[in-house]
Amino acid sequence: MVDVSQHELVPEHTLLDEPEVEEVLEEYQVKKTNLPKIKRRDPALPKEAEPGDVVRIERDSRTTDTAVVYRLVVE
Numbered sequence: 257m258v259d260v261s262q263h264e265l266v267p268e269h270t271l272l273d274e275p276e277v278e279e280v281l282e283e284y285q286v287k288k289t290n291l292p293k294i295k296r297r298d299p300a301l302p303k304e305a306e307p308g309d310v311v312r313i314e315r316d317s318r319t320t321d322t323a324v325v326y327r328l329v330v331e
Contacts, residue, residue: 260299267315269300272326277310280326294327307331 260266272280281288288310296307305311309329317323 261302266300267313269302269305270312270314271302271305272310272312276312280310280312288328291326291328293330296329296331301329305329 261269277288288308291310294301294311296305301311307329311327311329313325313327315323315325
C-alpha cells in the first residue's frame with residue numbers, strides 16, 4: 257500500500273502541542289472550533305492525529321516562500 261503522506265506533492269503536516277495551539281488561537285483571536293476542519297481519515301494526516309488536535313500545514317507559495325495554515329482534526 258502507498259503512504260500518501262510521504263508523496264512529494266503533499267505539504268508537511270505537523271501536530272501542535274497544547275502550548276503551540278494556545279499561541280495560534282491567541283495570535284488569531286479565535287476559538288479552536290473556529291479553525292477550518294480536516295477529517296481524521298485524510299491520508300495526509302500523521303497517524304497519531306486524533307479528533308480535537310490542531311495540525312499546522314506548510315505549503316510552498318508563489319507569493320511567499322511558505323504558506324502556513326492550521327486545521328482542527330474532526331471525526
